Amino acid sequence: MKNNSKNNMKNNQKIPLTLREYCRIRASGRSPYPLINAIRNSSISCTEQSCKGEIFSCQILKSDLPQFQKLAEFHHMHLEIQEQERSLFRKLKRYRFRFGIPLGIILSAGILFYYSNTITNIEIQGNSIVQDSVILAMLEEQNVRPGTWITEIDMNHCETLLRIQIPEISWAGIRHHGNKLVVEVTEETPQVEMLQERTPCHIIARYDAQITNVEVYSGQLLCLIGDGVAKGDIIVNGMITDPETNQQYYRHSYAKITGIYQQKTDFTEPFLTSRTELTGNSVRQKWFRLFNLRIPLQFVHPEYSEFQSTERDTAFQFLGKELPCGILQKTTSETETSVTERSEEEVRLALNSDLVRYEKNFLADTEILDRKLEFQTTPDGMQCHAVYTVKGEIGMTSEFFIDKNQSVPETEPDTNLAS
16 A cells, blocks of 8 residues: 555656646557557547557547547457646636636736836936936926836937936936836036136226226236226236337236226016915815825815915835835915005115115125115106116126237246236
């Protein structure tokens, strides 16, 4: 008994799992050749044939077994079915009424297909100046977000928009690795401002002004303190002629020129102004978010004619990793826009505030010597014309080009050209 059980176990281990079910046949009798010829003339698929004496062995499909038995009986052959190779279809047939298995297989295949064709994570590489939120916001405008089908993303279009809409990005490349979208960017290297100390240039007047102080470090001063200059006049000359040799030399003029000049500006403030304020009424909505799918948790809808809303997305986490699901909360607050008519005094105060901001932003580096204000009332509001008399830097560099056919000496005369 023990030997038979061991042999059965060995036989079961040797039986392979195939797609079709086969039978191993052993036929014995007076002469197996008539049976062999009959098998050849029939439609039986017979393989692995062997004949030793009066014993014929072969392998046939289980579906051909009844026909094979009829032929063996007709030719007086005794059959022994040694073993049956297991069929995959027969094994699966046992579980044909267990609907959970096929449903699980279909669901697993669907999930695998979905995750293989959608974006679950966006990784940004190569950025140090531009924040991730800026790039993600731009991609969000193009409907590129976790949960988007990969086939719906126009990567070339997104790359072009990144370069155009974000000036700090000089190159952008987008690719996907599985279900992860990788955005590679190259930022522009800030150029270091270089002093063109060897480029010949003049110092010219930036404004119509009267010179109050000069400090010349390089170049030939053409104007003195107290002289008036027009906008564009040369104050410090970079093209110098040596009086002794009558040779021309070229320098990069460098000087600090201070003068008194005027700045003019105009401001306008209307009598009617609109102001938007919160009324204090608000509605809070919540959704369960799964990728782009939103499942409402509260069936509340705001019915405000004017409102402002804010959203906050809190993602679930597992083992320190964010999951593609979470709670999305949206707060909608009611607002009210009111139109207010201001008095002439209130408008004048607003114009004065505009003047203070202008002086702080544009005249902070100068000394204000005088301020002349002219107010004019119109049917819609008030206008202010301001004329400032200030003292500050009036010089600016102006490069000039040298004729390539004109020789330039390598050395300059050692004279005080600033006088």
